[in-house]
Amino acid sequence: MSYAIIGAGNVGKALAKAFARKGIEVALASRRSPEELAPVAKAIGPTIIPKSLQDAVKAEVVLLAIPFNTYQDVAKAAESWQGKTVIDVTNAYGVSPEELGNRPSSAVIADALPGAGLVKAFNHLPAEVLAEDPNVGGGRRVLFLSSDNEEATAKAAELVKELGFAPVGLGKLAEGGLLVQARGKSWAPLIFQDVFKKGE
Numbered sequence: 001m002s003y004a005i006i007g008a009g010n011v012g013k014a015l016a017k018a019f020a021r022k023g024i025e026v027a028l029a030s031r032r033s034p035e036e037l038a039p040v041a042k043a044i045g046p047t048i049i050p051k052s053l054q055d056a057v058k059a060e061v062v063l064l065a066i067p068f069n070t071y072q073d074v075a076k077a078a079e080s081w082q083g084k085t086v087i088d089v090t091n092a093y094g095v096s097p098e099e100l101g102n103r104p105s106s107a108v109i110a111d112a113l114p115g116a117g118l119v120k121a122f123n124h125l126p127a128e129v130l131a132e133d134p135n136v137g138g139g140r141r142v143l144f145l146s147s148d149n150e151e152a153t154a155k156a157a158e159l160v161k162e163l164g165f166a167p168v169g170l171g172k173l174a175e176g177g178l179l180v181q182a183r184g185k186s187w188a189p190l191i192f193q194d195v196f197k198k199g200e
């Protein structure tokens with residue numbers, strides 16, 4: 001499986017640290033060139049590969065760690081999104097519900113990526129917590145997954161486990177997924193909840 005993180009800010013770097021901890025190769029891209037991103041990637045680990053946005057979106061699994069209102073730029077960067085799994089890490093905090101047609105922000109992004117299976121995950125914790133080792137006190141830090149696509153959810157859950165977290169499915173974006181979506185200037189109840197799971 002090939003992976004890419006789009007966005008090399010607080011969250012992009014935190015996700016890259018999680019990949020580096022497990023020695024999993026992942027492309028890292030933003031508006032900056034691969035040369036500009038090289039020192040950022042090098043400081044995180046040898047499995048973090050700086051790439052251009054256009055090259056990075058060729059990955060089978062693409063994690064979006066960008067400001068919500070830039071998703072259309074990323075959507076345009078791939079020739080096709082068909083068959084890809086996209087993990088939406090964005091929070092549309094401060095975006096008015098009317099602007100989103102009163103839909104979950106992740107459903108709005110999914111519409112812009114035809115053929116991709118979109119899963120919302122990794123968005124409910126602050127970057128500094130996401131960057132930490134998820135194995136704590138004999139338990140694994142929980143990540144909530146919501147999606148309208150079961151196949152993509154299964155792939156995202158595999159990645160979440162490989163990174164050492166415990167996936168917990170919430171169901172569809174407009175159902176359980178609403179528990180992890182920002183709405184206007186409010187946060188849904190599961191955002192910021194740092195939960196751990198013991199056992200399988």
Ligand SMILES: NC(=O)c1ccc[n+]([C@@H]2O[C@H](COP(=O)([O-])OP(=O)(O)OC[C@H]3O[C@@H](n4cnc5c(N)ncnc54)[C@H](OP(=O)(O)O)[C@@H]3O)[C@@H](O)[C@H]2O)c1
Pocket residue numbers: 006007008009010011012029030031032053064065066067068070073074089090091092093122123124125126127128
């Ligand atoms: N901060 C948190 O604790 C946290 C936690 C969970 C989720 N989130 C969500 O994660 C997302 C990123 O947050 P952040 O704090 O990491 O933001 P950030 O530090 O400002 O980083 C944003 C990154 O996105 C890149 N970017 C911006 N526009 C782009 C475009 N058009 N194409 C490609 N890359 C672009 C930036 O690129 P350059 O490198 O070129 O500047 C930068 O690397 C947001 O949606 C936020 O709501 C944040």
